[in-house]
Amino acid sequence: MARRGQRQSGNTRTAPKNGGNGSGNGNRRGQRNRRELDNEGIIPVLARAVREVEQGVQRGSVKPAARTKFQVVAQLAREERTRVKADQTISEGQRGEQLKRLDGIGTILAKTATRDTTLLSLLAEDADVSYSALELKAEMLKAAGIEAPEPVEEVVDEDAPPVVERQVVPQSVIARQLANPFLVPDFSAAQPQVSGRRLATWELIGPLLQAFEYGGASSCMPLPEATTLNAAGGRHLMPHQAQVVAAAKEGHRTFLLADEPGLGKTAQALLAAEAAEAYPLLVVVPNVVKANWAREAGLWTPDHPVTVIHGNGGNVDGFADIVVVNYEVLDRHVGWLGDFGFRGMVVDEAHFIKNKTSQRSQHVLQLADKIRRRSARPLMMALTGTPLINDIDDFRAIWQFLGWIGENAPKGELMAALEERGLTPIDPGFYPSARHLVIDRGIVRRRKVDVAADIPARRIADLPVELDDEAGRSIREAERVLARRLVKRYESALEARTSGVTVEGIDHELVRRVATWEREDTTTTKTGENVFTMMRRIGQAKAGLAADYAAQLARSVGKVVFFAKHIDVMDVAEETFERRGLRYSSIRGDQTPKAREAAIDAFLNDPDVKVIVCSLTAAGVGLNLQVASNMVLAELSWTDAEQTQAIDRIHRIGQAEPVTAWRIIASQTIDTKVAELIDSKAGLAAVALDGSDAEVSSSVDVQLEALVALLTEQLEQQPAYA
Known part of the structure; x- marks a missing residue:
């Protein structure tokens, strides 16, 4: 097991033997790591978890999930304290700083236990540890970049179902059961009876699995x-x-x-x-x-x-x-x-x-x-x-x-x-x-190449994801604040109107003017949320989910191109790939030409390099990455043109397979509106290229239309404008 707080040696980012890609990005990453030591290892994971438990106790009764988290934090904090004290590879100053932070976690645990004294029993060395606690402990260790064994549940009776905790039954399910209390089992087609049993004494599972090691003409x-x-x-x-x-x-x-x-x-x-x-x-x-x-x-x-x-x-x-x-x-x-x-x-x-x-x-x-x-x-x-x-x-x-x-x-x-x-x-x-x-x-x-005639040569597949953590809730609240501010500006404009003109329902012309004012108001970018900061926060919140999906793709289909707009999103993706043990290379704007060339060469020619993490601005043009046929777009562009430029890195001459670009969309946020607008503007652009008088859209159009959609939706929810 790797020492806690340090990365495992096997989870390295891709760098050719001559230094290559590592020479440019390695120095930058090293500098960032020194600045962000406080955010690495198990301690920040414990700090976040103990705050969540503390807030839950302050709100009232402690739920079973919070009790489990309390116990796991206490266990991991004790183990980390023991490790830090015995670690001879760190200085005394570093040791003192880490012990001080662990003391802070211990203080919060103690204060929390005084609010609900039933938690004290969980601190005992001989306290029962449930399977849920073992599983949560493994998850927290993995979140800290520490290899953790898969927890094994003890089952006395092999035929008995596993022990289940935290069981719930939603009210609507109870209502269904009451509405149909006599659910009749279906025995209309029983399993066939096997006669003879000539193979009853043979061990067959191993040979059946082994049969697939020999291969064959078809697996369909x-x-x-x-x-x-x-x-x-x-x-x-x-x-x-x-x-x-x-x-x-x-x-x-x-x-x-x-x-x-x-x-x-x-x-x-x-x-x-x-x-x-x-x-x-x-x-x-x-x-x-x-x-x-x-x-x-x-x-x-x-x-x-x-x-x-x-x-x-x-x-x-x-x-x-x-x-x-x-x-x-x-x-x-x-x-x-x-x-x-x-x-x-x-x-x-x-x-x-x-x-x-x-x-x-x-x-x-x-x-x-x-x-x-x-x-x-x-x-x-x-x-x-x-x-x-x-x-x-x-x-x-x-x-x-x-x-x-x-x-x-x-x-x-x-x-x-x-x-x-x-x-x-x-x-x-x-x-x-x-x-x-x-x-x-x-x-x-079936493989893409097997059914190439069935599918488009290039397609964009939207993958909605739910931001159901604290970051997601914060983003949705920020959107509501922005929407309320837009409504306030709209209503102020109505009150200040001197023309005497009245419009039944929503004045869509005024909505567009308010959206324009909002976009052009530079003071907004300094004093509160706006459409730009909103999209960046959404990108940050999606980063881990997008990287997880890219890792799944890499495991199943081979090489994958990962595109993002912001450096912090790229950082999260790279850290995720490291934890997953996936080798990757990286294209960023601050690289030297030699480092950039080495990163591209590693992705194209090294079969072990599964992912290349690319900046939309630094890698959106001029690259040939057609060794991959799958791409993940972790953040939305403001224009279809920028999105198309990225996809064209793999959809180009020399590509033998249909190309799929997986676009990660945050559900129930402005992300969905922006995606729809980009697609609609893409259609307009195609018409324009065919000779229409319509103008090809710009990023300003999408930003403005996103604000228009946000304000219109908010007004439609108010009875005064219905």
Whole structure:
């Protein structure tokens, strides 16, 4: 384990052996690190956490999550104090400073415990430590850049479900249960009975996994021809998407959908559920794509209401057809979800469950078993662009989720098919035959290059993310302050009007003038939030989520280009890649030509360099990065032209695959308005280039229109202007 407060030696940023990219950026990063030592290591993580606990206690009763955080902070603070005292690599001055900061954390813990004396028992050396506390401890260590082992839950009975804490049942779910108290299990299609049991004494899981080590001509089950490419709302499926939907319509019920990112797995899953009538449908996803699933459900299956579980689920619609929950809060809801009566379950980024000892994997497998007990042929779909992370054994948990295998042996249709073939693991033909049989259970794997004719040569895919932390709440409050200031200016202008002209409802001409004044008022940039500072704060808040998604892409499809506008966003991205153990290079404005050339060369020619982090201003033109076909746009540009210039770094002559630019959008913020405006102005620009009299838009247009939209929306919410 790396020493706390220091980076692991393996998580290094990319630098060629001759110094290259490191020569320019290394000095700059070293200077920044010396300035920001106070923000590294475990101590700042503990400081933030203890303040959150303190504020929670000041507001009233202490919730279980706060008690867990209190206990973990106390444990880590004690461990860090022991480490600092024994560390011979730091000076006495550094030691004294770190101990002083730890004393401050201890003081807050003590004061907090005096407000709620039940917390004192958690400080005892022999206090019980729950699995949630172990998991939180690992998360906090990882947040500090410290390698942490995956916590293992102790289960006495192997057949017993994992211990679950912090269980909640949303009120609307209770209302649904009361409205339909006699939910009847569906046993209309029982699992096939396997006769003969010739293979009963053979160990088969290992040979089945081993069968995939030998490779083969295809990793895709036979799929029917698409009967229709039309979906709700006039939307159209691509042929490869329609094939999966057709398979579900014909009765296939288990899929390991392992298409490369950018091939529309979300739409395939949603429409497969509709074709299979697999409602209600449970969708388990990483937090970063939770908002995107809700958005896609609204687009592709608008007749089936969707609800998203946040936190304890206070806003859950218990009567929705589609329930979306993220892995991070699954432990609170696994109880009622198991009894809800789902007829289908989708697990997105299914490689997240590869570690069967982890709590989230056990919860997913537990829910899958409960769904199969209630519905004999539910739709079960595992979605991942990265079916294998480390080795073939990573398949095991996914196959178990799909019901193909149990803990120790194949199940149902797979076991029946193996028995029918009449081969054993000692027969030469067993492995290709077994591979074929597993694929036929529902493995679907297509690459971009395989379906290039189906998809556009270049497309922009929006990925909404939710800023549900303190930074997100602060941003939304700042937007409200800005909107109220705009309304005040609007109303002042109305009162000062001397022309006598009155306008029924909202005076849109005046709205535009107020937005123009706001944009041109330079004093605003010094005294409060404005559209520029708002977008920068949103970019900072999205940085970690955008980098996480880029890391997922890099693991599944190879090289990825990451674009950002601001240096601090690039810094967060690079720190995230370091924690993930991903090698990267960087293009910044302060580099020497030699360092820039070395960074580009490393990305293009070193197979271990998975990501290049680029500044929109420094790397938006003049670069050929077509070794990648995926790009992440962490921050929005003010013009479509700047966005297009960035995409053209990979969409250019020499690019052999369709290009996808993943645009990260912060939901419920001005970010969404800016994205819509950029797209609308892009259409205007295209018309202008075709010979229209319309002018190509500038950044001023987008900034102004964003303010107009913000003010108009605020006025529409007020009865006086309705």
